[in-house]
Amino acid sequence: MNDKALKVAKALYEKYPEEKGGLEHEGDPFKLLIMAILSAQCTDKQVNAVSKALFERFPDAVSIVESKPGELEKYIYSTGFYNSKAKSIRKCCKTLIGEFDGKIPFEMKDLLKLGGVGRKVANLIRADVFNLGGIVADTHVIRISNRLGFVNSKNPVIVEKALTPLMPVELQSGFCHRMVVFGREICRAQNPKCDTCFLLSGGLCDGVK
Numbered sequence: 001m002n003d004k005a006l007k008v009a010k011a012l013y014e015k016y017p018e019e020k021g022g023l024e025h026e027g028d029p030f031k032l033l034i035m036a037i038l039s040a041q042c043t044d045k046q047v048n049a050v051s052k053a054l055f056e057r058f059p060d061a062v063s064i065v066e067s068k069p070g071e072l073e074k075y076i077y078s079t080g081f082y083n084s085k086a087k088s089i090r091k092c093c094k095t096l097i098g099e100f101d102g103k104i105p106f107e108m109k110d111l112l113k114l115g116g117v118g119r120k121v122a123n124l125i126r127a128d129v130f131n132l133g134g135i136v137a138d139t140h141v142i143r144i145s146n147r148l149g150f151v152n153s154k155n156p157v158i159v160e161k162a163l164t165p166l167m168p169v170e171l172q173s174g175f176c177h178r179m180v181v182f183g184r185e186i187c188r189a190q191n192p193k194c195d196t197c198f199l200l201s202g203g204l205c206d207g208v209k
């Protein structure tokens with residue numbers, strides 16, 4: 001555990017108490033998995049916009065694997081890179097059926113066997129579906145963790161490994177989701193709002209020089 005990391009997690013919680021992530025998966029692990037794959041290079045808002053029709057037509061892995069060529073692509077077209085995303089989703093669903101009886105696995109090594117799933121998505125699933133904790137090292141988490149001095153690297157795996165021991169597993173999911181909102185609103189990549197930042201006034205960051 002790390003006293004500063006716990007203080008940052010508390011401050012973020014106080015600022016964004018309701019934040020639970022932008023993907024509206026309704027607690028359904030299959031939905032979260034597919035939506036997380038779709039969210040690459042796409043906003044959560046756009047992924048949410050396609051999800052209703054998508055999951056009405058494809059409620060499970062079998063329905064995706066058995067669909068006609070090109071059908072899935074039509075549903076996910078607006079999320080961008082739809083051909084490669086459709087390929088990953090089909091591969092993911094085939095592996096889910098072939099190796100995991102259609103159920104979402106919880107071990108990191110098993111999640112990484114699924115198409116389109118890297119450590120970021122795997123940690124998201126482990127944290128948000130199985131409550132096993134997981135640092136989702138997205139661009140905001142990487143940038144802010146460096147600014148706060150928790151790590152000195154842009155490598156997502158190094159950032160994940162550096163942050164993981166800093167706080168208990170039950171705080172990790174909320175911490176990362178709140179970091180994303182904080183990174184969009186305040187600790188932005190360009191022109192961060194250090195002058196009005198609650199982490200600066202709380203003595204947890206010196207700001208960008």
Ligand code: SF4
Nearest residue numbers: 187194197200205207
């Ligand atoms: S003081 Fe600036 S750099 Fe530090 S966390 Fe706040 S916005 Fe980010």
